[in-house]
Structures are given as structure tokens and as C-alpha cells.
Amino acid sequence: MTKISLFLASLIFIVIYGCNKSDDITVTPSTTTTSLTYNDLWIPPTITGKSFDLTLAKSSKQLRSGAKTATYGYNGSEFWGPTLIMNKGDFIQMNVTNNLSETTTTHWHGFHIPAIMDGGPHQMIEPNSTWKPSFEIKNNAGTYWYHPHLHEKTFEQLTYGAGGLIIIKDPIESALALPRTYGTDDIPLVLTSRRYNSDNSFTTTEHAYGDYAMANGTHDAQISLPKQLVRFRILNAETERGYNLGFSDNRSFYVISNDGGLLDAPVSVTRVKLAVGERVEIVVDLSKDEVGSSLDMKAYNANQEFGFGGSEPQTTGQFGSLLNNKDFNVLHINVKGATSNAIVAVPTKLTTNTYWKESDATTVRTIKITGGQAGSAFTFDNNTYGFTTINQTVKLDAIEKWTIVNNNIFGHSFHIHDIQFKIVSRSSGAIANYESGWKDTFYIRTGETVSVVAKYDDFASSTNPFMYHCHFPNHEDAGLMGQFLVTQ
Numbered sequence: 001m002t003k004i005s006l007f008l009a010s011l012i013f014i015v016i017y018g019c020n021k022s023d024d025i026t027v028t029p030s031t032t033t034t035s036l037t038y039n040d041l042w043i044p045p046t047i048t049g050k051s052f053d054l055t056l057a058k059s060s061k062q063l064r065s066g067a068k069t070a071t072y073g074y075n076g077s078e079f080w081g082p083t084l085i086m087n088k089g090d091f092i093q094m095n096v097t098n099n100l101s102e103t104t105t106t107h108w109h110g111f112h113i114p115a116i117m118d119g120g121p122h123q124m125i126e127p128n129s130t131w132k133p134s135f136e137i138k139n140n141a142g143t144y145w146y147h148p149h150l151h152e153k154t155f156e157q158l159t160y161g162a163g164g165l166i167i168i169k170d171p172i173e174s175a176l177a178l179p180r181t182y183g184t185d186d187i188p189l190v191l192t193s194r195r196y197n198s199d200n201s202f203t204t205t206e207h208a209y210g211d212y213a214m215a216n217g218t219h220d221a222q223i224s225l226p227k228q229l230v231r232f233r234i235l236n237a238e239t240e241r242g243y244n245l246g247f248s249d250n251r252s253f254y255v256i257s258n259d260g261g262l263l264d265a266p267v268s269v270t271r272v273k274l275a276v277g278e279r280v281e282i283v284v285d286l287s288k289d290e291v292g293s294s295l296d297m298k299a300y301n302a303n304q305e306f307g308f309g310g311s312e313p314q315t316t317g318q319f320g321s322l323l324n325n326k327d328f329n330v331l332h333i334n335v336k337g338a339t340s341n342a343i344v345a346v347p348t349k350l351t352t353n354t355y356w357k358e359s360d361a362t363t364v365r366t367i368k369i370t371g372g373q374a375g376s377a378f379t380f381d382n383n384t385y386g387f388t389t390i391n392q393t394v395k396l397d398a399i400e401k402w403t404i405v406n407n408n409i410f411g412h413s414f415h416i417h418d419i420q421f422k423i424v425s426r427s428s429g430a431i432a433n434y435e436s437g438w439k440d441t442f443y444i445r446t447g448e449t450v451s452v453v454a455k456y457d458d459f460a461s462s463t464n465p466f467m468y469h470c471h472f473p474n475h476e477d478a479g480l481m482g483q484f485l486v487t488q
């Protein structure tokens with residue numbers, strides 16, 4: 001390089017990198033996005049109390065330059081819906097109005113409630129009608145979510161943006177010195193991605209992965225966070241993509257909670273994997289960061305094992321994506337001054353869970369993931385999902401071990417309604433410490449066998465089934481779903 005070209009290069013460097021403002025920050029183009037600006041992370045509004053009115057309707061959102069994108073949202077949101085905040089022990093009234101021109105359902109993911117209140121495929125909400133389930137909140141404090149679960153329409157309705165987070169509070173969690181100022185040091189973070197047609201509409205024909213990462217319905221999201229401990233409530237709301245999450249400087253952070261509530265103690269990690277439908281609450285320490293500095297939360301998804309959603313090399317087509325087999329940003333974080341009520345230390349002890357053990361189980365069931373070969377649909381035990389078929393019958397109050405076998409061509413995300421379970425074994429090796437708590441969804445690798453133990457208590461019905469299914473919405477739509485009754 002000549003002196004002049006060096007001078008020009010440094011001038012360009014200063015122009016590009018030298019003058020950052022808080023709102024419209026000019027950044028280095030990452031490997032996976034050509035965008036030069038960040039957009040402020042949308043924080044869903046909250047509804048707190050015992051009565052929740054939700055209305056699902058068509059909407060639209062300016063997601064790219066040019067035409068707005070047709071979306072679905074609850075309560076006027078342009079994408080997604082409000083965060084519902086409720087207390088364990090409260091009796092809740094839900095009023096869900098469907099203002100779409102098609103049928104939907106609203107499932108309370110992770111909730112331990114009667115099957116008829118569950119919002120699965122059977123609790124259909126016709127257009128211009130209101131569904132009014134009511135139930136007691138029996139779950140532990142944690143991060144749950146609601147989403148459509150209409151058979152063969154789940155993928156499409158989720159893709160349009162129908163969904164929302166639920167935060168349950170209880171006295172154990174409330175007594176801990178944890179960040180819990182919503183939107184300030186307690187940040188909801190819904191991770192997904194979308195693919196676009198040339199008219200800026202979402203691609204809704206079946207495909208496994210979007211091309212552009214999205215956090216809370218925001219592409220290239222950024223947030224300013226205080227110089228203190230900050231909690232994130234993270235949901236993987238993808239179709240098939242898994243996330244191997246970490247921070248751009250490889251700092252350690254704490255996992256404090258997974259699907260069904262607090263772990264016994266915080267787990268220090270530098271990466272946490274999150275499959276579709278799983279939630280994790282993490283706490284990251286920003287107290288040593290300079291005000292004005294920035295870092296990124298990233299998906300370290302390059303070089304994952306075969307079968308991990310998004311590990312495929314291709315960039316286009318049904319299993320391709322511009323994000324596949326790459327590390328990419330999920331949230332850009334700008335550090336600002338601490339708040340007056342900053343949390344500065346993670347509690348060493350969180351709660352005392354008493355988990356079911358393998359030896360507690362009086363019934364053992366094996367469920368095999370089958371099909372999926374030569375263009376055939378995935379199935380459980382070679383049975384295609386049937387709306388009136390009961391695949392399993394569980395006795396009320398039974399403690400059961402369910403062993404899921406995936407001698408199949410790809411990884412899946414397995415979800416059981418009604419209960420929270422304990423993962424007791426993984427044939428591939430150890431159970432990750434960050435999935436050591438109560439769970440309702442887990443990742444099952446290709447070639448793996450995973451066993452979980454749960455007690456099927458409180459709610460019996462001879463007619464209303466619960467679901468178990470792959471939480472890849474395209475897979476459940478295609479029939480990778482079964483039904484179980486809990487009977488007296």
C-alpha cells in the first residue's frame with residue numbers, strides 16, 4: 001500500500017467506525033447481514049393480573065425497505081403479542097378473540113392445566129368468536145409462552161407472528177435478588193428468523209429456516225442495557241433452527257432457569273443451546289463494561305454436529321438459509337449507566353427442586369420417531385397423527401418414564417403437554433447442566449435416545465387428550481404428533 005492509499009483507508013475507517021450515535025449506529029457488516037444499521041429491539045407491552053383479553057388479528061410491519069410485510073399480532077401488535085404476567089396460585093380468566101378470517105387455537109405452552117383449557121388442536125377458536133378458558137396457575141415462576149396450535153396451520157400462523165411470552169411469578173423467585181425490571185434489566189428475547197418473497201411478504205410455503213435473524217420481531221436488533229447484572233428470558237421460536245448462544249467476547253454468564261422454572265443454583269456457562277420451543281433465563285454481568293461500549297449476543301452456529309437445526313451447508317431451498325452453518329448476531333448490546341436499583345451479584349442458591357428419579361417410574365413407555373425417509377412424513381411409532389386417535393393412556397397420578405428414540409435422519413425438538421418432566425438420561429452422553437431443571441421440551445439428536453420422568457397429576461379426562469409432538473411446527477403439522485389421555 002502507498003502512503004496515500006493508507007491515508008485514504010484510515011480516513012474511510014474513521015468515517016465508517018469513528019462516530020457512533022446511540023440510535024443509528026454504523027457498524028461493521030457481519031458475515032451474515034448486509035445491513036449497516038441496527039433497529040431498536042421491540043419490547044412487547046405487558047398485561048398483568050388475573051383476567052387477560054387477547055385478540056388475534058392481521059397486521060403489518062415495516063421489516064425491510066419497500067412494502068410492509070403482512071403479519072399477525074395479538075392486541076394490535078405488528079408482530080407477536082403482549083407479555084402476560086401472572087402469579088402462581090391465581091385463578092386466571094383468559095378471553096381469546098379470533099379476528100382472523102381463519103380458525104386458530106391458543107396453547108399455553110408449559111402450563112399444567114386441564115386438557116380442555118390447554119389450547120391444543122381441539123380447542124378451536126372460529127373467526128369472530130371468543131374462547132374463554134379459566135384455570136389455576138400451578139407452574140413455578142418462569143418463562144412460558146402462548147401460540148397457535150391448530151393442526152396443519154401451526155407453522156403458517158407462527159410464521160405470520162402469532163405468539164407471546166408469559167412470565168409467571170411466585171414467592172420463591174420474588175424473594176431472590178434477581179434483575180426483574182421488565183424491559184430495563186429483565187429483557188424478553190424471542191429468537192426466530194424469516195424468509196421473504198420478492199414483494200416483502202413472509203415465505204409461508206414449508207421451509208426449515210428463515211434467512212434473516214429476528215429478535216422480538218426486530219431484524220438487526222440492538223438494545224441499551226445498564227452497567228449491572230441483566231437477565232434475559234430467551235425463547236427459541238424458530239421453525240427448525242437451534243441456537244448455540246454466547247457473547248462476542250466469550251464471557252461467562254449464568255443460566256438461572258429453564259423451561260419449568262429456577263434451577264437449584266445458577267450454572268456458569270459460555271454457551272447455551274436452545275432448541276425450538278425451549279426457554280432459558282440467563283443473567284449476564286455488564287458491571288465491568290465501560291459505559292458506551294458494546295458487545296453482541298450471538299448464535300455460534302457454525303460447525304455444529306449433523307442434525308442440529310441450521311447446520312446444513314446450503315444457503316437456499318427447503319433446508320437452506322443464509323444463516324446456516326454460520327455464527328450470527330442475535331442482539332447488539334450498548335452499555336449505559338447503571339440504574340439506582342442495580343443487582344450486582346447472582347444469588348448462589350436459587351431454589352430446592354425435588355425431581356422425579358428413574359426409580360420412581362411405575363410405567364415405562366417407548367416412543368419412536370419414525371418415517372421421514374424418501375420423502376415420507378415423520379411419524380411417531382409409524383402412526384400418522386389422528387385427531388380422534390388416542391396413542392397413549394396414562395393413569396392419573398402415575399409417575400412415568402417416557403423414552404424417546406430418534407433413529408432418524410435429523411434432530412428434533414420433543415414437547416409433552418400437561419406436565420414438567422426431568423431429563424434422566426441421554427444416550428449420547430451427559431445431560432447438559434443448563435437443562436438440569438424442570439423441562440417441557442428437549443432437543444433429541446439424530447441417533448439419540450432420551451428418557452424423561454414426570455408425574456401426570458391433577459387433571460384427568462376420559463375424552464380430552466393432551467398432545468406430545470415435535471415442536472418443529474412444520475413437523476407437527478405433517479403428523480409428528482400424538483395424543484394421550486390421563487384417566488382416573
Ligand SMILES: [Cu+2]
Pocket residue numbers: 378411412413470471472475476480
Ligand atoms: Cu421434528
